[in-house]
Amino acid sequence: MNFGFNEEQKSLGETVAQLLGDYPSLLAPDPAEGRDLSVWNALAELGLFSLLVPEDHGGVGLSLVDIALAVETLGAGLAPSIIASTLIATDIIVRFGTEQQRAELLPRIDAGEIRISTAVLEAGQGYHPDMVQTLTGGNGITGTKILVPDADIADYFLILARVDGRPGLVLAQREARGVSMRPHDDIDPSCGLHELRFDGAALSEGAFLGHKTAQDAVSRFYDVAATVHAGLQIGISAHMLDVSVDYAGTRVQFGKPIGSFQAVKHRCADMAVAVEAGRSAAYYAFWAVAEDVPDRSRASSMAKAYCGEVARNACSEAIQIHGGMGFTWELGLHRFLRRANVLEHAFGNHVWHYERVMSETLASHVGAGEADRDAA
Amino acid sequence: MDFNYTPEEVRFRKDLREWLEDALPEGWGKTAFEPEDEYDRAMFRLEWERKLHSGGWSGINWPREYGGRGATLIERAIFAEEMARVRAPEGLNIIGHNLAGPTILRHGTEEQKKRFLPTIISSDEVWCQGFSEPNAGSDLASVRMRAVRKGDKFIVNGQKIWTSYAQYSQWCFALVRTDPDAPKHKGLSFLLIDMSSPGISIRPLRQISGECEFNETFFDDVEVPAENIVGDINDGWRIAMTTLAYERGPEDALGRQVRFKQELDKLIASTITIQADKGRAIDDPVTRQKLARSVVEVELMRLNAVRTFSKYLSGEDRGPDASVIKLYWSHAAQRMYESALDILGPLAPVSGDDPLAVAGGRFQLSYLQSRAFTIYSGSSEIQRNIIGERMLGLPR
Numbered sequence: 001m002n003f004g005f006n007e008e009q010k011s012l013g014e015t016v017a018q019l020l021g022d023y024p025s026l027l028a029p030d031p032a033e034g035r036d037l038s039v040w041n042a043l044a045e046l047g048l049f050s051l052l053v054p055e056d057h058g059g060v061g062l063s064l065v066d067i068a069l070a071v072e073t074l075g076a077g078l079a080p081s082i083i084a085s086t087l088i089a090t091d092i093i094v095r096f097g098t099e100q101q102r103a104e105l106l107p108r109i110d111a112g113e114i115r116i117s118t119a120v121l122e123a124g125q126g127y128h129p130d131m132v133q134t135l136t137g138g139n140g141i142t143g144t145k146i147l148v149p150d151a152d153i154a155d156y157f158l159i160l161a162r163v164d165g166r167p168g169l170v171l172a173q174r175e176a177r178g179v180s181m182r183p184h185d186d187i188d189p190s191c192g193l194h195e196l197r198f199d200g201a202a203l204s205e206g207a208f209l210g211h212k213t214a215q216d217a218v219s220r221f222y223d224v225a226a227t228v229h230a231g232l233q234i235g236i237s238a239h240m241l242d243v244s245v246d247y248a249g250t251r252v253q254f255g256k257p258i259g260s261f262q263a264v265k266h267r268c269a270d271m272a273v274a275v276e277a278g279r280s281a282a283y284y285a286f287w288a289v290a291e292d293v294p295d296r297s298r299a300s301s302m303a304k305a306y307c308g309e310v311a312r313n314a315c316s317e318a319i320q321i322h323g324g325m326g327f328t329w330e331l332g333l334h335r336f337l338r339r340a341n342v343l344e345h346a347f348g349n350h351v352w353h354y355e356r357v358m359s360e361t362l363a364s365h366v367g368a369g370e371a372d373r374d375a376a
Numbered sequence: 377m378d379f380n381y382t383p384e385e386v387r388f389r390k391d392l393r394e395w396l397e398d399a400l401p402e403g404w405g406k407t408a409f410e411p412e413d414e415y416d417r418a419m420f421r422l423e424w425e426r427k428l429h430s431g432g433w434s435g436i437n438w439p440r441e442y443g444g445r446g447a448t449l450i451e452r453a454i455f456a457e458e459m460a461r462v463r464a465p466e467g468l469n470i471i472g473h474n475l476a477g478p479t480i481l482r483h484g485t486e487e488q489k490k491r492f493l494p495t496i497i498s499s500d501e502v503w504c505q506g507f508s509e510p511n512a513g514s515d516l517a518s519v520r521m522r523a524v525r526k527g528d529k530f531i532v533n534g535q536k537i538w539t540s541y542a543q544y545s546q547w548c549f550a551l552v553r554t555d556p557d558a559p560k561h562k563g564l565s566f567l568l569i570d571m572s573s574p575g576i577s578i579r580p581l582r583q584i585s586g587e588c589e590f591n592e593t594f595f596d597d598v599e600v601p602a603e604n605i606v607g608d609i610n611d612g613w614r615i616a617m618t619t620l621a622y623e624r625g626p627e628d629a630l631g632r633q634v635r636f637k638q639e640l641d642k643l644i645a646s647t648i649t650i651q652a653d654k655g656r657a658i659d660d661p662v663t664r665q666k667l668a669r670s671v672v673e674v675e676l677m678r679l680n681a682v683r684t685f686s687k688y689l690s691g692e693d694r695g696p697d698a699s700v701i702k703l704y705w706s707h708a709a710q711r712m713y714e715s716a717l718d719i720l721g722p723l724a725p726v727s728g729d730d731p732l733a734v735a736g737g738r739f740q741l742s743y744l745q746s747r748a749f750t751i752y753s754g755s756s757e758i759q760r761n762i763i764g765e766r767m768l769g770l771p772r
Contacts, residue, residue, distance in 0.1 A: 001385060001450045002378050003679070003686040009377075065377050245768045260771040262757070265764035272763055273703050280679035281672070287377050302672045354668035355661070361644070361671050362658070 003283070005069060012051075013069030019046060020077035026190075027078055029332040034190035037080055037153060044112020048083070052090045057106035063290040064091065064227065068283060071228055075235025078339055081149030081191045082115045084228050089116035089158045091224045091289075092169065096210030096217045101171075104206065105156075116171075117154035118225065119145035119196050120347065127348040129218050134161040136170055136208075140178065140200040147346070151181050151194035158209070159198075160218065168214035169221060176202045188338035220289075223300040225347040227285040230303035233311035233343050234278045236336050240314035241271045243333070244321045251323075264321060271317055278303075278310040298360040305353035311340040381454075388451045392458050395431050405463045414587055418544055421468040425499040428467075435497035438477065442493035449685040453630055457678075460634035468544060472496040472503035474631070476549050478622040479566075483607050483615050492547070492568070506536040506550030506569070506593065507616065514758050516551070517560045517613060521595060523552035523567060525602065525609070530554075530567060532575075532598040538752065542578045542591040545571050551616050554609050564612035568604040575599075585744040621694045623753045624702035626681035633677040636709050639742055640674050643667070643716050646734050650720065657719055666715040673708035680704055696767040699759040706749035706756065713743040 005013075020026060025036040043049070051067055053059020067087065074083055090109050093101060108114045123146050125131045134143025141161055148157065151174070159170045172179065178201030181194040210217025245268050248259030258264045285303035288296045315337035319326035326333050344350065381389070401408040411417045428434050437452045438444025447455075458464075467473065477496045480488055495501040512519040521534025532552060542548065548569045555563030569576075575598040580588035607615045622628065644667060650657040657663050684697050716739040717724040726732045727740035750756040764770045 001381055001453075001682070002689070003683040004690055005377060068377075241768075245770060249770055257771045259764070262761070262764075265770050266757070266760040268768055268770060269703070269760035269763035272768060273700050276697075276700050277673075277676045277680060277704055280676050280683050283377065283683070284379070284679050287379055291379075293379075302675060305668070306672050306676070351665065354665050354672070357671055358664045358668040361668070 003280075005065075005283075009066050009069055012067065013073050015046065016043070016048065016070045017073040017077065019043065020073065020079060023077075026080075027332055027335060029330045029335070031188055031190040031335060031338060034078060034335060035080065035192060037082075037150075039079060040083065040115070041112070043079075043083060049086060049090070049112045050110040052087060052094060053106045053110040054094060057102060057110065059106065059110045064224065065283075065286050065290045068231055068286040071231035071286075072235035072238070072282075075232030075343075076239035077235075078190065078335055081342075082117055082154060084232060085118045085149055085154075085158075086114075086116045088118060088221070088225050088228050089156070092158065092209060092217065092221050093171075095220060096169070096213065098206065101206050101209065105171075114155040115150070115153060116156045116158055117148055117150050119148045119151075119157045119159040121145065121147050127352045129160055129167045129222060132160050132162060132167050134159065134198065136161050136163050136168075136203065138200075139203055141170060141172060141198045141203055141207075142200050143198055145196040145198075147184065147186075147342075148181070148194045148196045149342075149346075150192035151196050152183070152192060157196065158221070160221075163208060163211070163214055166214055167218050168211070169209040169217050170203060170207050171209060172198070172201055172203055172207060178202060186342075188335075188342045190335070190339070191342050193342070219297060220292075222347055223296050224289050226300040226304035226353065227282070227289045229343050229347055230278075230282040230285055230300070230307040233304075233307040233340060234275065234282045236340050236343075237271075237275050237278055237307070237311045237314035240311075240318040240333075240336060241268065241275050244268055244271065244318045247322055258321075267317055267321060271314055274310045274313065278307045281306045298357055298364075301348075301353040301356040301360065304348060305350040305357060308340075308344045308350040308353070312337075312344060315340050381450075385448075385450060385454060388447065389454050389458060392433065392455065395433065396458065396462050396464070399427055399431060400462060400464065410465055414589075418468050418541075421466055422499060422502070422544070424465040425467040425469055429498045434499070435473070435477070435493075438481065438493065438497065442481075442489055443497040444493075449689060450682075452627065453678075453682055453685060456630040456634050459631075460637050463638050464634075466635065467499070468541065469496065469499040469502045470631070471505050471541060471545075472499070472501065472547075474628050475505060475619050475623050476503040476547070476568075478627075479549065479615060479619045480568075480606065482618050483566075485603075487603070488568070488606065501546040502541060502544050504539045504542045504545040504548045504571070504593075505619075506539060506548045507619075508538045509535060510537055514755055516616070517564065519551050519553060519564065521550065521552045522556070523554050523565060523600070525554070528602045530600040530602060530605070532567070532569065532595045532600055534595050536593045536595070538581075538590045539578075539593045540590040542571070542593050543580065543588075547571060548593070549606070549619070551612055554612070558610060561613045563610055564616070565609050566606040566612040566615040567600050568606065569595075569598065569600050570604075573598045573600070583745075584747055585741055587745075618694075620754065621698045624698035624759070625694060626684040626688075626698075626701055628753075629677055629701045629705050630681045632705060632709070633674060633681065636674050636677065636705075636712060639716075639738065640667075640670055640712060642735050643670075643712075643719065643739065647719055650723070650734065652721055657721065663719050666718060670708070670712040670715055673711065677701075677705045677708060696762050699754070699762040700767070702753055703756055703759040703763070709749055710746045713739065713746045717743055 023039045028034045050059040051062045055061040161170050178199045180197045184193045186193050281303040285299045288299035435444030436447045440446040523530040523532045554565040575596040577594045579592045647658040727737035
């Protein structure tokens with residue numbers, strides 16, 4: 001047993017961080033300017049999208065653990081949402097795609113040619129996949145999805161929809177007839193959130209993912225997405241800690257750096273503890289989804305619930321520590337608070353995931369969780 | 377990163393599990409429990425520790441040459457998990473195992489290691505900690521207890537406070553002032569004191585919970601052989617920092633996590649029978665949120681510890697990460713016990729021997745005890761200073 005990352009994994013995280021650093025517009029105070037999609041090409045050139053693609057389809061064949069630190073960096077750098085959603089979709093296509101779907105999609109994902117967004121939530125519903133109303137049938141799909149990230153620049157949508165009456169996963173192309181969208185007016189315009197309408201939109205033959213194991217596919221989709229979101233959230237949190245510590249160490253009031261005052265220093269210390277605990281949760285979830293262990297759902301919900309709270313608090317603390325500057329538009333801390341809120345409500349907020357932790361805990365009876373873990 | 381266990385680790389777990397099946401008292405946790413009386417309970421725990429030792433399950437990751445098992449830190453983590461699984465009794469010589477042993481192992485002379493480590497591992501000698509004084513709490517470096525070198529002895533005079541288990545201890549490690557004229561951190565030494573020495577008296581202190589686990593300990597012209605100093609004279613602060621790193625570190629946290637996990641499991645089980653206004657407590661959404669938070673936080677205590685073990689195994693030094701671990705578990709555990717009383721509803725105040733007390737009143741007792749978590753081993757405020765200054769580099 002080893003709960004550390006190896007040199008390659010660390011180096012990937014650092015490389016992605018450096019690359020994002022070349023795109024300062026991502027952190028621009030105006031969220032609309034922060035939607036710099038040119039970073040996609042740079043990340044594709046770096047090979048980010050080939051990492052999860054198996055070797056027999058031309059990829060590198062790495063696991064979610066290998067990209068965990070890179071995902072954290074994507075969070076800290078406010079990278080476009082379509083990057084994370086494409087990585088999430090890649091995992092699902094690798095695990096649940098038919099041979100034909102894999103052969104058709106994975107080489108193009110590997111090359112960075114296709115961008116995949118996720119279409120899950122619907123108006124008038126909560127977070128639970130069982131409540132989905134969007135319907136498939138007669139080679140088409142009908143329904144309305146909300147908060148679909150970067151929908152306008154996606155090539156495909158990975159959609160949660162009823163398939164044969166049950167929640168399942170469907171891939172549809174943006175260019176298909178019967179697909180329309182409108183941009184949301186929302187808290188973080190850099191996410192490119194859209195309402196997406198399917199009016200009997202055409203589905204190709206190979207649109208259904210994990211057709212025969214729909215429940216497993218949906219469950220894994222939520223777990224992988226929750227884990228990746230937890231990674232993004234902890235990236236934001238760690239960055240908020242860093243900027244707060246930098247500021248507290250240099251900003252002088254009463255003749256001293258404010259970080260020398262315990263009222264500020266202790267806030268920073270509490271943030272550091274929360275970030276470390278959040279990392280423990282997130283990294284364990286990355287391992288659990290990568291290895292597909294029986295503890296997977298509980299682990300990913302623990303991470304999403306906990307890191308969601310950590311991220312929101314970290315953003316609020318950072319703004320507080322920066323005082324009046326923290327509240328300004330131009331310093332840009334609000335970008336992280338905005339993004340953290342969008343991430344919090346994607347794939348279940350912390351309340352939803354705590355509830356899921358509880359039902360998973362009760363379902364496995366008290367203490368049986370470890371038996372699974374040990375068996376893993 | 378790999379949470380899978382090696383064949384050796386799997387084997388370690390299997391051997392321990394088999395041993396435990398025979399070693400635990402018959403009906404343990406069902407019909408057999410720890411004695412209620414405080415002294416009897418202490419002796420029961422001591423017997424259990426000695427039994428662990430007789431089976432080779434003590435000093436898990438200490439070197440074999442001093443009587444340890446020579447296992448890895450990961451196996452030590454497995455040991456803690458297995459103790460949790462069977463809800464094993466706690467030990468009494470916790471300070472010996474977690475603090476005295478590691479400090480002597482790191483800084484002691486070969487003679488000291490040979491003299492003290494085997495009897496800590498066997499729990500033939502129980503240890504207590506002489507750090508805090510009435511005027512040296514968070515400001516530990518201002519301890520005043522004097523030790524004056526006379527020939528081949530130190531003559532020790534002064535008072536220590538919050539000395540847990542002093543009444544059961546054969547040995548005490550103490551931070552004493554050997555140079556009152558030096559700056560306060562530079563006039564301290566670290567002594568090992570035989571508790572049967574003439575001139576030592578102990579006065580129990582009753583705690584918030586009504587128990588008397590800790591004490592005031594008075595030293596009146598106590599003679600300590602000069603060879604019982606750990607490290608050099610006036611170098612005691614450096615030695616004490618090692619002790620504190622272990623006191624707050626992952627080994628300690630894992631042992632505690634075992635107990636918190638047991639109590640959380642018991643709490644969850646209790647909510648299935650406790651009635652609330654709209655049915656069972658376990659079906660109440662607010663209760664479920666509180667329980668889930670504690671499920672997550674107790675699991676994160678374990679993961680934090682294991683992640684820190686992995687850092688040590690890859691060669692990183694022990695540092696302020698111990699404060700992160702301690703600050704985390706102490707507050708998380710307090711939240712858990714606060715939630716426990718919330719969840720018990722109208723029965724929350726009913727404790728101890730009352731026939732209506734839920735789970736034998738354990739949650740009320742633990743709730744009271746938990747107030748100490750954020751004070752001892754360095755208060756949360758001290759931990760935050762350490763994290764802020766040494767980990768984050770903020771100015772003093």
